[in-house]
Amino acid sequence: MVSLLPRAPSLAFLAKSASSQRPPAPSMSSPFSAASVAAGSEAAAGTRKLPVLLFDVMDTLVRDPFYHHIPGFFQMSMKELLEAKHPTAWSEFEKGLIDENELAKKFFKDGRSFDLQGLKECMVRAYEYIDGVEDILCCLKKNNY
Numbered sequence: 001m002v003s004l005l006p007r008a009p010s011l012a013f014l015a016k017s018a019s020s021q022r023p024p025a026p027s028m029s030s031p032f033s034a035a036s037v038a039a040g041s042e043a044a045a046g047t048r049k050l051p052v053l054l055f056d057v058m059d060t061l062v063r064d065p066f067y068h069h070i071p072g073f074f075q076m077s078m079k080e081l082l083e084a085k086h087p088t089a090w091s092e093f094e095k096g097l098i099d100e101n102e103l104a105k106k107f108f109k110d111g112r113s114f115d116l117q118g119l120k121e122c123m124v125r126a127y128e129y130i131d132g133v134e135d136i137l138c139c140l141k142k143n144n145y
Helices: 034-045 078-084 089-094 100-106 116-126 133-142
Strands: none
8 A cells, every 4th residue: 555545544555564463454445355355255156154244443453543642643632633633634534535635734624734654654553453352353264254
């Protein structure tokens, strides 16, 4: 991945040396996860007999950097960040309505600039599995989910 793209805020291109506590960086090239694509191809082949499991990702499987690291990146409290950021810029970005450059211009209500590359690096460093999730996912994989 070369840049922040719409949908889930993934910054995979920066995650070159992931620790065992760090989940594989999600890809933004498709709205579908590799697991759902694999499950879909198995279903199409008629071999899938297990139920499909869906998980929310942020703060269910991995820690959400927005709540845990982004206020500190901007040297603000969460309250200050929520007051300063544009109310819809991030959701517009996640939906693909604006690109990364437009997000950078629109992120703060007052239009102030910030280190976008630093924000991406902060987010990549912050992604990690919630305690116990990696074991659950490994167990599910061993059971063909």
